[in-house]
Amino acid sequence: MRFCLSIPLLVWLAGLGLSLDVWAGSANLFSRRDPLIEKFVADISAERMQETVETLVGFNSRNSASAMDHPTQGVGAAARWIRAQFEEYSRAGGGRLKVDFDEFDQAVTRLKNQKLHFINVVATLPGRHPDRRIVVGGHYDSLVLARAPARPPSDAPPTRVDPNSFQPGANDDASGTAAVLELARVMSAYEFEATIIFIAFAGEELGLIGSRHWAKQAKQKGWIIEAMIANDIIGNIEGGNGLIDNGSMRVFSEGVPTAETAKEKEVRQAVGGEVDSPSRQWARYVKEKAEAYVPTMHIRLIFRRDRYRRGGDHIPFNEEGYAAVRFTEANENYTRQHERVREENGVRYGDVPEKVSFPYAAQVTRVNAAALASLALAPAPPADVAIWGAGQYDTTLRWTASSDDRIAGYNILLRDTEAPLWQRKIFLPKAALSVENGTITHRLKNITIDNYFFAVQAVDGKGNESLPIFPSPGDLRLLAPPSE
């Protein structure tokens, strides 16, 4: 088994009066590798992604204001082509993938309220528990500006060019769209526990328009979205500053939730949790799972919602209270973002396929596959996770016992308060837990609540692990304290 510390050992340590400090520190968390997930990872093809990016660039422009009805040019043709790809993968996978357009008209503030038509291309792979959803997206619209904003981005409105001029957007973000299509291709023949929704978003460059439209609808429908990934700019390995890196990538996640309410803020100030948003738990999960399956890729967690003063399609999901992160390359190259394709003073500008590393984009896509499949195969996270321990020497966790009979037990995760990643997993086998009134209570002897952060995750018989849930304070929720 893969857990780090057995319960008898923990009890023994507690009996000796030893604190966690004797064993907190260097041990690595590790997970077993599932052959099915290894297969998804292996099936991701750099060549297929290159074909996708080149085809998308071949529509000449995918600017949201470009041609909608032209058969081979413009954003409309691109949307129809993406839809056809999803439909092809659906047929190849036995028709389980359901493909749809999410279409709407919207006046665009950044274009003096010009009304445009937007099409999110959405492919849904229903899981055995269809109400559990995981979203993976990339935006297929492109944007070239006559004068790209100064770096760092200036507040001056950028000057627009003819939307039907050549706007290749190979890296930003045909690369992310290619990742989404490739994931749908390799995963859509399988039935997972959770539903996976693959989305090519529209209108990102005009203010996250497609993703916001979709995320708002999801929230209005009361949908549970356990996690979301926005793949945006995932294929460049040559930083404009000369740094070259094809072995790491960045995962951005918010700390304090964007959607935090005043009440939640009050609770957070009383108990901590600035670095434990659901998005941050998802980022940690991505790193742990992806580095197990793609050990040649270093996942660099950036503890920020997005790059400095910049944004992406995960943010509308954060705004609606969902766990959502951004995947992007290690070093950016601004001569290749939103620039007209040209040569000037010996510098080649433009976001063209020749500057995309497809082997690298495929690696980022493998990271997606490992994280998405790990979560989609896992049981639902534990519900109603609460914690007590103020003014006590022990810490007590309580959560609702899952009715899912595949559950083999639960992990309690711990880390020092200054540690960025979980340091310990304590596996509690179901057989050893007593369920009272539908809840499970577990006391960590001599572990003071003040000095650690905690989370609980559900584990099935194969070792699939749910997202970790950061507990809320039981006493502040006015829950009756657990009895002795």
Ligand SMILES: [Zn+2]
């Ligand atoms: Zn982008």
